[in-house]
Amino acid sequence: MAFDPQAYRPERTILTLGDAFYDPVAAADFPDARLRWRNDRAAAEVGAGTLDDGEWVRHFGRFAPLPGSLDRPLALRYHGHQFRTYNPELGDGRGFTFAQLRDRNGRLMDLGTKGSGQTPWSRFGDGRLTLKGGVREVLASEMLEALNVPTSRTFSLIETGEALERNDEPSPTRSAVLVRLSHGHIRIGTFQRLAYLRDEDGLRRLTAYALQELYGEDGDDPVRLLALVVERTARLAARYMAAGFVHGVLNTDNINVTGESFDYGPWRFAPTWDPGFVAAYFDQTGLYAFGRQPEAIHWNAMQLAVALRPLVEAEPLIAELDRFPALYQPAVTAAILWRLGRTPRSADEDRALVQEVERALRITGVGIDRFFFDAFAQAPPDSYGSEWDAARALLDRHAPRAARDHEYWRGSPRSMLIEEVEAIWHAIAQADDWTPFHDTVAQIRAMGVALA
Template sequence: MNETPQAYRPDPRILELGDAVYDVVEAANFPETRLRFRNDRAADEVGLAALSDAEWTRHFGRFAPLPDNLPRPLALRYHGHQFRSYNPDIGDGRGFLFAQMRDHGGRLMDLGTKGSGQTPWSRFGDGRLTLKGGVREVLATEMLEALGVGTSRSFSLIETGEALERNDEPSPTRSAVLVRLSHSHIRIGTFQRLAYLRDDETMTRLIGYVLRNLYGEEPGDEPATRLLDLVVRRTARLAASYMAAGFVHGVLNTDNINVTGESFDYGPWRFLPTWDPAFTAAYFDHAGLYAFGRQPEAIHWNAMQLAVSLRTVSEAAPLIAVLETFGDHYQTAVSEAILWRLGLVPRGAEEDAALVGAVERGLRAEMLPVDRFFFDAFAGHLPDGDAFAEARARVAPYAARKARDHLYWRDDTPCAMVIGEVEAIWSAIADRDDWSLFASKITAIREMGAALA
């Protein structure tokens, strides 16, 4: 591996927890490894951007260990509520933790996989990922990052040469292995498993691991309560950022909520075409449990399950008190997030909340294209008509947080990610192996991100 200007700093801290939370596994031996996407912007943050394509493919397609890092991949163990039904028979079934290192800011980062082969938790699955699924995750994470959502980063996508059979898309279909860069893969479900097993010793170690390595704090007198407080704050912000981005994750199960409040694990995601609280992403979400407008409720419910798990090592009263702060944290965060997307400088909690409420009421009433609305609003142009009369009045005293002088604003077409365009990008790849639409979309998303940042 070549030297990089900013050093690669391996730090496999997960080994502190012992094998109570993971299984040592092997990666699948794929017929081929064709590099389709490498995120050099993310790689630079962890000292890996100088890898040649051959080195990249050896590490992230063949999974040769990175220097001084985990010698073998680890499939993490966890449980989870899946659509509110508890499942003790899950874990990393088609992925593993491959490496840990520090980024330029000193944060502990994970490289984890999706589609890397079977593990003890695969049950009846083949441990693989469709190429379409990988392409969709790259698009989702790039768009969310540009829209200010804390998210895992799609680090690498490599096509693997297998023909996969799937019930929910035309088969056989092409296969891939994805690598994600994340600020931890510790889930709420990780804590649920230890509570289920009554493994208080490992639970205590895990609380300390998260506080020290993910939040930079030494455990104090009430470490479980402190951990819950941090997770509640971060997950409230996550819920708020989904709303401002007009994003529907689709599967907000407890095994899909990271204790750092970073969004990850994208399956049937969608971005809103119009502001519809009842809009769902997953065709199997018949009750609308994870509909757009119910996502804050779903994430709060998941935080409650963390509190239930921590009850095995903590008194109930302080945990309940922390849970009750979720709503206030969410209200503050959603005002900040929507004002950020409107391009406005906050003025005060009550005034900001009133403006955001007026904007949301207008969007619901008019059913406008979400991306079009925010694109125009960033320049100070709210729609005419009665539905936005209150919003226009309330926005008048606000100052712009950023000049609209980036090249992105010179085109009158907002960057969006509606399902039709996602399908068009995939069709070009599937039908003609044409990756040009995919590449140009990544460029456009990053330009939008720079304009908004």
């Protein structure tokens, strides 16, 4: 079999940016390439679902070029603020973009890697990914997709047969190469690099590329681009909160200008509505804690405005940035209403309901996933206690948006807390048992159908 001729639409538009935006690289020659997981649902959207496993490994484990797309992989260049310290020595250090495709909606999609070997930007790293890191990324992206968060999709996971040494997990540990499907890999940090280099022509060209190829709009207006990024990132921040998700490393090189979440390292889902909950052990000040994520993402959007400043006066950029809070508030209200399975009423009533739900979650410590499971299209049970009376009354005024008749609602809430992730990995590490992993992905997808 081969690519689906009805759905496969290869592209090479990134080449229009020019050589100053990337470095041609080669994938590592791995000793093994054992297919562990393929996302056939995502693959069908770009015409790759018809590949047999051998062809899949050849393209997504050995990185044979995709017909009609890029002839060789490209490691993208960018800078970024890492925990608000500017770093001009970044870039794709263990990944590259190796193909572009159109999906069934006509969107430009990139196939990018993680763990594909060293590049000019690897610094002192080995360019590899642990198999555990790959498993975690599949689980994060699948869970976020089900919870209505705009996210990259883990496309492929292939074990590569190397033994890796790592400081943050028992070593030696198994290696993998991961492929993700993303709506572009242009980051805020991509713009920051050009501003740092005082490359106004490059900034203008990248602005036009982002508008035309990622947003489908003509022109190269930096104010318009910032407006779109502010809207998309406000939505992203809101949906992180409704999902109870903590990304962990919201640096400017990890924020895609399409507002699509990606690159899952130390992520966690918060067990309770604790604004101070952090995902990364190294986030000692709580900069990217659960409750501070909207602030962090807004700050990152400010850095895009700073990077665009050589192209336009400050006032219109500031005006767009100032819209973020006003965009975030209705977005988080809508996101929480969606997860509650309720239809909107009025802005004031919707906001009051969400505020009461947040208050009750915070003071009672009820689990986030448990609450939303119990409250979907019905009132929380009496066992929750009187602290929930006000929330129940407000919920009663909002009509269900969907019936609670999917089989998922007759079971238990599907969560993805750290203990569950570790149990899935333990089965793989100790007995090479992938059954809990595959069962979990199936359960997550069932939850997504039930919620939708």
